[in-house]
Amino acid sequence: MVVKVGIVGSGWAASMHARCLLENVNVELVALADVSKSEGMAFAKRYGIPKFYEDTGKLFEDPDVEAVYIMSPPKFHASQAIAALQHGKHVFSEKPPAISLKEMEKLAEVVEKTGLIYQIGFNRRFWPVYKKLKSLVETGKLKSYVVDIKMVRGEMERPPWTKLSEVSGGFLYDSMIHILDLSKWILGKPETIRCVARKNVYPHFDGFVALIEFLNEEKTIESITSVGHASWVYPFERVEVYGDHSSAITEENFKLTFSHGKGDIPNVEVYQFTKLPEHVAWGFKEEDDLFIEAVAKGLKPAVTVIDAYDSVKLVESCYQSLEHSGRVVTFA
Ligand SMILES: NC(=O)c1ccc[n+]([C@@H]2O[C@H](COP(=O)([O-])OP(=O)(O)OC[C@H]3O[C@@H](n4cnc5c(N)ncnc54)[C@H](O)[C@@H]3O)[C@@H](O)[C@H]2O)c1
Structure with a gap:
């Protein structure tokens, strides 16, 4: 089964994950969102991603997107993960999962309520x-x-x-x-x-x-x-x-x-x-492959929301x- 992925952010972390995802035959990169139009459009072109949104909310509403990669700066992680989950998308989030315990508790609640897959990027x-x-x-x-x-x-x-x-x-x-x-x-x-x-x-x-x-x-x-x-x-x-x-x-x-x-x-x-190669040595490739497998087969993610909460x-x-x-x- 091919998992259709949307990415939020087009910086260094996004490029590392895009490289891993493009190497996975079970992935199709369908959309990208970034508050910076110029950076986002250039990134979408570089990685052959057909749709670009300047408004991240539109990516969460996109019915083509099944799973979202959140690669924005930390402040946005919890609220974007929550919004994506509430739109029925599975989520892979770069670290940190949240920048306060209050946000983290809300995120954990939404993961539990929706029953969707949430994996946090502890690539170590x-x-x-x-x-x-x-x-x-x-x-x-x-x-x-x-x-x-x-x-x-x-x-x-x-x-x-x-x-x-x-x-x-x-x-x-x-x-x-x-x-x-x-x-x-x-x-x-x-x-x-x-x-x-x-x-x-x-x-x-x-x-x-x-x-x-x-x-x-x-x-x-x-x-x-x-x-x-x-x-x-x-x-x-x-x-x-x-x-x-x-x-x-x-x-x-x-x-x-x-x-x-x-x-x-x-x-x-x-x-x-x-x-x-760096994306393998730094663990990105394996964590991404495991996330995609978890989404495709409905498995428990390799690094869970409980791990995120404990951190x-x-x-x-x-x-x-x-x-x-x-x-x-x-x-x-
Ligand atoms: N696991 C690791 O080893 C590792 C390594 C590097 C970065 N990271 C994490 O990845 C995340 C991104 O880091 P980076 O180095 O790629 O940063 P970056 O600044 O290079 O990229 C961030 C991108 O997000 C975009 N952006 C900013 N605000 C946004 C918003 N509200 N909505 C959508 N897009 C927005 C920016 O325009 C930019 O393209 C951070 O949380 C960072 O901690 C993890």
């Missing part, structure tokens, strides 16, 4: 490097006693809305949400979270240190350091998991080193994912903590 879950890391933890080869994660952005100026917290939702919603979701996906449910943050360069919080304790068997303790003003220097993203005389260390989306043993010369396994709760728990100078917040 599909990075081959993190899938390998998760399998090491799940098979017990690597005990996750202590975890340290670093994730930084060079600047918060490209695209320009990134520096406007009222549009992006702030750094936690726009960037760190990926790492909070990834942590939960690999380590399970958090028990407590504490977070301190500073306004270093931008007029809103742009530097964060968070400590999370998990409910899992190992009672993992995790630290996360994340800033939005690092300059673009490697590493941007690095996860280190320390187990029973073992460690797994990731480098961006292309390398995982797993070392185990007590001897002077440990056993070292190196997994490299350097030959993958928003985690962001809000960080805010609760940092607003009280790093107070411990229980993640219920």
Whole structure:
């Protein structure tokens, strides 16, 4: 069955997903909407999309559209997802799902009421490097006693809305949400979270240190350091998991080193994912293929509205903590 897709937005994320969707024989790109006529028309032409709407509402009303990809800036995600669902369309939304708990609760309610498919774009879950890391933890080869994660952005100026917290939702919603979701996906449910943050360069919080304790068997303790003003220097993203005389260390989306043993010369396994094209290495291809399959076959989506809700709760728990100078917040 071919799924007819409409896309909202024509920026970088939209181009990445359009590339994945065009490679899927079960997809027809039928319409595009963008508030910018010039950008939207150029994008539609580039990807061979026959219909263009300057008014996003018209795309939701289009009877040809079965599923909508929401690729606009974060501020619009929840309201556009809700409008699309209310017009009977399945929804794939880029992260964040919403930029407040109130919006997220409404979105979850509409997903439940309509029974339509909603998938959130936590593409880290599909990075081959993190899938390998998760399998090491799940098979017990690597005990996750202590975890340290670093994730930084060079600047918060490209695209320009990134520096406007009222549009992006702030750094936690726009960037760190990926790492909070990834942590939960690999380590399970958090028990407590504490977070301190500073306004270093931008007029809103742009530097964060968070400590999370998990409910899992190992009672993992995790630290996360994340800033939005690092300059673009490697590493941007690095996860280190320390187990029973073992460690797994990731480098961006292309390398995982797993070392185990007590001897002077440990056993070292190196997994490299350097030959993958970017839309595969960054997980977009697999998440899109799974969404289309879920729509075509009526399956549960790979990343659900509950996952979306939990990630928003985690962001809000960080805010609760940092607003009280790093107070411990229980993640219920
Ligand atoms: N998962 C990832 O790794 C990843 C990577 C990059 C971006 N993203 C997310 O994708 C989304 C888009 O990011 P981007 O980098 O493509 O941004 P962008 O600024 O490049 O593109 C956004 C597009 O949306 C259009 N737009 C703005 N307001 C709109 C509205 N109200 N209705 C319809 N269209 C509107 C703009 O004209 C533009 O074409 C963001 O939420 C971002 O966080 C995710």
